[in-house]
Amino acid sequence: MKQFKYVCLTIATAAIVSLSACNNTPTAEQPTVTNSTSTAQVTEATTHSSHGSKAKININNAILSELDKFEAKLGVPALSNKIQANRPYASPEDLVSKKVITQEQFDQIKDSVTVQEVILTGEAKDVDYMTKLGLMKGHLLVAQELLDKNLPKQAEPHIGHPVEEIYVDVEEQLNERKVKEFKTTLVSLQDLIKSNPKNAKVKTDFTASVQSVDGAIAALPEAELRKPGFVLQVINELLDAANSEYGAAIADGKISAAIEYQDSRGFVVYANDLYKSISSQVAQKNPDAHKAIEASLTELTKVWPSAIPPAKPVKTPNEVSQLIKTIEQNSQKVIDKSSTQT
16 A cells, blocks of 8 residues: 655646745735745745646655656656655755656656645635545545445555545644544544454444544535635546546556555545536536536546446546546636636
8 A cells, every 4th residue: 555645736836936036925825835955935826727737746745646647657667656765855856866767767757846845825725625635535435335345455545545644734724724633533443444344333433534524624614615616626636636546557558556546436436526516506607618527527437437446447547637637627717717706
């Protein structure tokens, strides 16, 4: 099982950082960008539209599913783990000096690599918070499917991921939002699944874990949770994570990593559930975008016919990426339109 942390997925908010902005003071809607090797801070205005854009990946704290993008592009097996194992990096060029990749390989990805961090504020911070909790939900959804199939050993990693890889990165925000601690609940459930999966208490502990995540989500303003522009940003982040996980699951035209396949399934299932909560609003105000999003989501969910991987992938990673790209492009139309109306 991959041991990694779901850190700031919404680091994509930092597109091109201008050093000339060093003396600006961040506003409520501006993230602060910091270099992990210095105390210098720079800021960059972020908008609804820029939040969803794809930018550089911080090799010092990116999750493995993000680093998988480099692995897929360069075709280097286990590169994600190698990048993680050689942290920290003082500069992107350290990937070469530490012999993680060659200079030629670095030249292919250098425009996508950074060591800067983004301190999110305003709506971008809420999107990040909701995304992390959405990843937890995705893991628990697929874990429930596997438990229902009497496959506790396969379910256990997906129960473990929320507490081992995500909770630490959302804990500060949970405290800020005065959400009751639920790490203990998640750990208790994981221990029970490992030691006594047939115990009747599994069901009650699982329900308590799901309710805890739902309660944390409810800490966000209700109006924000109903806002299409906000929800679509979260959906795009979840689908981006699913895209990376699915790509990591496929090798030589086969599903070689069941856990990554299942991770991506959970994220897509929850993203689809979220879209249903706003679909009527989107259909009313942006009918063309709604049709494209709904059609692509319908096609996308067919990729995961079950929590158990099929013998042959339903679609290639490239085909999945294209469906997700269509969803993101049409989501952006809705986000842009809603931002001009606020």
